[in-house]
Structures are given as C-alpha cells and as structure tokens.
Amino acid sequence: MYKFFLFFIINIYAFAQTIHFKEQRYIYALNNSIYKKGFIDFSKESIKTWYEKSDKKLIFKDSNLYIKKGSTLTQNNSIASKVYFTLLEGIFFDNKDKINSFFKIEKKEQKTLLLPKNSVSNYLEKVEYKKQNNKLKFLKIFLLNNDRIIIEQID
Numbered sequence: 001m002y003k004f005f006l007f008f009i010i011n012i013y014a015f016a017q018t019i020h021f022k023e024q025r026y027i028y029a030l031n032n033s034i035y036k037k038g039f040i041d042f043s044k045e046s047i048k049t050w051y052e053k054s055d056k057k058l059i060f061k062d063s064n065l066y067i068k069k070g071s072t073l074t075q076n077n078s079i080a081s082k083v084y085f086t087l088l089e090g091i092f093f094d095n096k097d098k099i100n101s102f103f104k105i106e107k108k109e110q111k112t113l114l115l116p117k118n119s120v121s122n123y124l125e126k127v128e129y130k131k132q133n134n135k136l137k138f139l140k141i142f143l144l145n146n147d148r149i150i151i152e153q154i155d
Contacts, residue, residue: 017042017092019136020154028146037154042092047085060085083120084141091129091136103127 038051090098103114
C-alpha cells in the first residue's frame with residue numbers, strides 16, 4: 001500500500017505543475033495595454049487558467065473548453081480559444097505534433113517561431129516563444145488586427 005501511495009504522489013507531481021504568469025494584452029484599436037497576472041495549471045488530464053482576483057476559470061479537457069464561474073460550468077466553442085490551449089499544451093509538454101497541427105515550426109536563435117497554417121492564419125500572424133530549463137520565458141502571440149498578447153512566467 002505504501003509503494004502505491006508513493007507512486008501516486010510522484011506521478012501527480014510529475015504530470016502536474018502550476019505556473020504563475022504576467023500578461024500584457026495590447027489592443028491596437030485603443031492603442032492601450034491591459035496588464036494581468038494569473039495562473040496556468042497543467043496536469044495530465046487538463047489545463048486550467050485563471051487570473052488573480054477573478055472567480056472565472058478556463059478549463060481545457062479532452063479537446064473541449066469550459067468556463068467555470070462559481071459553481072456554473074459552461075462549454076465554450078471558440079476555435080481561437082481551443083487553438084490557444086492546444087498551443088499551451090504543445091509548448092508546455094514539448095509536444096511538436098500538437099503544435100504542428102496548427103503551425104509551421106522554425107527555430108530562430110534561442111526562440112521558436114510558429115507560423116500559422118490553414119484557418120489559424122485568418123486571425124494569427126505569428127507566435128514566438130522561448131523556453132529555458134523547461135521554464136517558459138515568454139510567449140508572444142501576434143494577431144492580424146495588430147493586437148498582441150505577451151505572457152511571461154513569474155517565479
């Protein structure tokens with residue numbers, strides 16, 4: 001029994017990690033940036049993200065996106081949101097197949113450049129990210145409307 005419990009605990013920590021991040025969301029039409037901090041919880045079963053001081057949580061599980069606010073859980077069918085979570089999953093777990101399903105991957109110096117394929121190119125210009133020692137240094141998402149999102153891991 002003790003060995004099973006130890007195995008269970010080790011696997012929980014091996015496949016689950018919560019990262020603290022800061023986000024800058026630049027909105028071109030307003031020439032203004034919004035700054036937020038939040039958390040992304042990666043586990044074997046799902047990815048959860050939420051902002052500090054918010055009771056809303058986004059949950060990506062089995063290729064479906066859910067929004068949990070309080071005790072209410074609703075499904076979100078936004079393709080852009082699903083691509084975003086698939087991108088997070090691919091980057092965090094170094095799953096090139098996941099990333100390749102939506103992007104062409106190019107290495108540029110110490111960062112990775114992702115160029116959108118198919119319908120993703122209708123709203124994304126490119127994505128850049130850098131990981132160092134399995135830690136996300138930054139994730140930059142450039143949209144076609146000149147908006148951009150920059151996420152940096154804190155801690």
